[in-house]
Amino acid sequence: INEIVKLDRSTLGNYLEFLKFSYLVVEVLKFAGIKERMKAKKKFLVIDQGLRNAVLKDYEVREDNVGFILENVVGINLFLFCKRENMRLHYWRVDDEVDFVISDEEVIPVEVKYKKRIRKNDKSKLKNFIRKFKKDKAFLIKKDFYGRERVGRSLLYFIPAEVFLLSL
Secondary structure, X not given: OHHHHOOOHHHHHHHHHHHHHOOOEEEEEXXXXXXXXXXXXXXXXXXXXXXXXXXXXXXXXXXXXXXXXXXXXXXXXXXXXXXXXXXXXXXXXXXXXXXXXXXXXXXXXXXXXOOOOOOHHHHHHHHHXXXXXXXXXXXXXXXXXXXXXXXXXXXXXXXXXXXXXXXX
């Protein structure tokens, strides 16, 4: 964020706190132990996409930013779902990154890729998470088409973005 807005680090921290308390942004913490979670970078989601566009002076939906916009929209909807269901929302990053991890008694990773063709690399992040944490299922939100793929004894579900959002 600081690379874009070019503010003093403490000033930026204060602004982010104000935005969080105003419910204009949501902070997503890393899926990790408490100590690592507190030290790790935070992920921020913008409640109002128009506010994000105004701050960045980026008003066009282009091929290069539509994935980011959809990730933010999915993230906000997952955040609201988790609040309603008394669950937690995280992200995961070690060598790979998984966009979102829903956790309560069950842990479910969710990756957002707004493209028709999903490459092997796009699936590998979720597969690594499934293997590392021995999870039953994961979701890859994509542009279109349903599907599923077996990963050992687990299932990786492919779900169109519109259907996933409507199901929350």
